[in-house]
Amino acid sequence: MERILRGIMRYRILDRATMVKQFQEVKDNPVPKAIFYTCMDSRMIPTRFTETCVGDMFVVRNAGNLIPHSQHFVDEMTSCEPAGLELACIINDIRHVIVCGHSDCKAMNLLYKLKSKEESSLEQRRISPLKSWLCSHGKSSLNKFLEIGDDFEKPILFTGETPQRKFVAYIDPENNFCIEDKLSQVNTLQQLQNIASYGMLKKRLERHDLHIHALWFDIYTGDIYYFSRRAKRFLIIDESSYEIILSEIRRYYS
Ligand SMILES: [Zn+2]
Incomplete structure (x- = not known):
């Protein structure tokens, strides 16, 4: 807490005036x-890694960047992730939903362990909210991941904005990442399908008025990857790929 207090004191000196100016620029709207x-x-x-500032984007964070599939919710049983979707895409007119996973994700490392029946037993889930969360909302990613076994040259099929807009992904074909990081990439792509499962978004998704993207952050190198449906893999966003990725986004999602 001392660290936080010291940070607030530094913020008052270094950043507060700039932020207030930005608040005034966006005003109440x-x-x-x-x-x-x-x-x-x-x-x-x-x-910080997207260099966005006041008013640019909504951010929703949880353990493992999971968006529960709509099938889990009946009547008033819901969680903050779909509520965020409604706030952003229905109440506001946001056109881009982004899911960003990362390397060495502790939630994904644990999800990988949950392939063992003992680790994911009812007793375990009762005493561990984290295991329960991952079992409920991460198992679809884990199952998809386990389906390909250890053959990472095999493509995995995902569903995008509509059931017709399927896309293929090769997960880390160069074998740069550990098994849990590969799971994290599969999990990031699986969330696209979960987001698209909400009926409230259906019309916008069918009209190509709302787009879902996947990013992946490698915390060891600081590289950020964009999932290119054209290249069927995560591409590092850098000087050599920037124009290619931009043209894909403009072509598919403008
Ligand atoms: Zn994580």
Whole structure:
């Protein structure tokens, strides 16, 4: 807490005036352009690595950047992730939903362990809210991941904005990442399908008026990857790929 207090004192000197100016610029009517789902991991600072500022985007964070599938909710049983979707895409007019996973994700490392029946037993889930959360909302990612076994040259099929808009992904074909990081990439892509499962978004998704993107952050190198449906894999966003990725986004999602 002392660290936080010291930080607030520094903020008052260094950043407060700039932020107040930005608040005044957006006034009472901020027009955010995206909703960004990512992990609550303390190393993930999405506004810093996207250089976004006041009023630019909504951010929703949880353990493992999971968006529960709509099938889990009946009547008033819901959670904050779909409520965020409604706030962003129905009440506001946001056109881009972004899911961002990352390497060495503790939630994904645990999800991988939950492939063991003992680890994911009812007793375990009763005493561990984290295991319960991952079992309920991460199992679809785990099952998809386990389906390909250890053959990472095999493509995995995902569903995008509509049941017709399927896409293929090769997960880390160069074998740069550990098994849990590969699971994290599969999990990030699986969330696209979960987001698209909400009826409230159906019309906008069918009209190509709302788009869902996947990013992945490698905390060891600081590289950020964009999932390219054209290249069927995560591409590092850098000087050599920037124009290619931009043209894909403009072509598919303008
Ligand atoms: Zn994480």
